[in-house]
Amino acid sequence: MTTHEGVGINVTVNGESRDAIIDVRETLVDFIRVDLGLTGTHVGCRTGDCGACTVTVDGEVVKSCLALGVSADKAEIRTIEGFAESSEHLSIIQTAFWEEFGFQCGYCLPGMLFCTEELLKKNPDPSEAEIREAIDGNLCRCTGYHGIIRAVRRAAEETSQAQREKDELRDEEVWARPGERVDRALRGRESES
Amino acid sequence: MILDRFEYLRPSNVDEVVTAITTEDEVAIISGGTWVVQQMGQHLRRPKVVVDLSAAGLSGVSTNQDTISIGPSTTYTQLLEAGDTPPFLRKVASGITGGIQIRNAGTIGGSACFAYPPSDAPGALVTLNATMVLRSGDGQRKVAATDFFLDALTTALRPGEFLEEILVPIADTERIFSYQKFRNVTGSTPIVTAGCIASEDGLAKRVVIGGAATTPVVVDLAGDESEDEIADLTRSLISHPWSDALANANYRRHTAGTMATRAVRAVREQIEGEER
Numbered sequence: 001m002t003t004h005e006g007v008g009i010n011v012t013v014n015g016e017s018r019d020a021i022i023d024v025r026e027t028l029v030d031f032i033r034v035d036l037g038l039t040g041t042h043v044g045c046r047t048g049d050c051g052a053c054t055v056t057v058d059g060e061v062v063k064s065c066l067a068l069g070v071s072a073d074k075a076e077i078r079t080i081e082g083f084a085e086s087s088e089h090l091s092i093i094q095t096a097f098w099e100e101f102g103f104q105c106g107y108c109l110p111g112m113l114f115c116t117e118e119l120l121k122k123n124p125d126p127s128e129a130e131i132r133e134a135i136d137g138n139l140c141r142c143t144g145y146h147g148i149i150r151a152v153r154r155a156a157e158e159t160s161q162a163q164r165e166k167d168e169l170r171d172e173e174v175w176a177r178p179g180e181r182v183d184r185a186l187r188g189r190e191s192e193s
Numbered sequence: 194m195i196l197d198r199f200e201y202l203r204p205s206n207v208d209e210v211v212t213a214i215t216t217e218d219e220v221a222i223i224s225g226g227t228w229v230v231q232q233m234g235q236h237l238r239r240p241k242v243v244v245d246l247s248a249a250g251l252s253g254v255s256t257n258q259d260t261i262s263i264g265p266s267t268t269y270t271q272l273l274e275a276g277d278t279p280p281f282l283r284k285v286a287s288g289i290t291g292g293i294q295i296r297n298a299g300t301i302g303g304s305a306c307f308a309y310p311p312s313d314a315p316g317a318l319v320t321l322n323a324t325m326v327l328r329s330g331d332g333q334r335k336v337a338a339t340d341f342f343l344d345a346l347t348t349a350l351r352p353g354e355f356l357e358e359i360l361v362p363i364a365d366t367e368r369i370f371s372y373q374k375f376r377n378v379t380g381s382t383p384i385v386t387a388g389c390i391a392s393e394d395g396l397a398k399r400v401v402i403g404g405a406a407t408t409p410v411v412v413d414l415a416g417d418e419s420e421d422e423i424a425d426l427t428r429s430l431i432s433h434p435w436s437d438a439l440a441n442a443n444y445r446r447h448t449a450g451t452m453a454t455r456a457v458r459a460v461r462e463q464i465e466g467e468e469r
Binding site: 007023024025026027030046047048049051054060061062063065066067068070071111115118119132133134135136137138139 | 194195196197198199200201203223225226227230231234235243245247270291292293294295297298379380
């Protein structure tokens, strides 16, 4: 690919395919905010310090002020607008931030939420030190971080709880299948003897 | 939006990279973009051509006989996840400034080529005795990491040349090591780093200091020095000190001595622990 400006790219943003003509001088955050109109991705520093412009590109959590928009051609992008599964309900992580006063102005939320999601994917039961490490690429000027730490803990607990409930439901489904029921009953008897 | 116009190229293999960077115009090579894109945004760098290596197949870690080969576009997260990453480099990658987002985008080769004195990569590659494989239209040449870093933000790379591969001798990667880093807070740039990998005969004989000088400083030891001697020697070797808003030259020089002793102490303690 070679061009000075005005190059056609295609990206999938929050599940929706979008074609765009992009100036190669646009950073990814400018493309997302100006061209796509998704202003939930914020601009704080443009130097990679604050994390307010955080999005995911092909599943990787990154700071969009440090990338060129044109480099994201053919990529799958998720912004804060696509964080919850539906626009009607907040996700578990968002609810936890809401309940624990994990934000005030909300400017840092893209970084805080995506980093929390990334942390919980790899570590469902993080310690306070691990939480602090996971959010260390983000600056919050309102909360003093205490509410954020509590929110991530709460999100971890509620994610695990939701997972347990899902597992129990699946167990019940399995239980309902006649063949499985016999297996379970036999296994139960073996362990008793 | 970056003000100055440039041509954007995204080559898909090494030969295309060579073609792309062989030009009279000023070229900026990006991979993760974490340094160069923000510099362009601030008009600190105004290249006519931007060559994006992210699709050129230059990432990954593999072992070939007695060396570990690291692609320059390997991100810190990829280093953490790859099975062949030297343990020392894994330790370095886990503490990169800027959080998950920077570890996912920033690359080891990009940081090396940017040669920002307080960054972890220059000192880490010198500690590992790495060899930098440079490629241009004239072919390949190999430069030891100690000779690659010429000055702050300056490397041995010539116009029309790019970093194709980083080679790390495997023998150095399996021994006891220590990596000590001093910074004001977790999220700030390092002030001084100190890396030490035990020698073949099981002693702490070589400490590499990053952040205190414009390029990594190698402190060669006999192995039996006292901690005060190590600190004094280290401080005396900082001939071209680095200074910035976070810490001035004197502070960095002093801290370098302290961090060198900590690195050596940590290695010695591990060695003693093994002998016991």
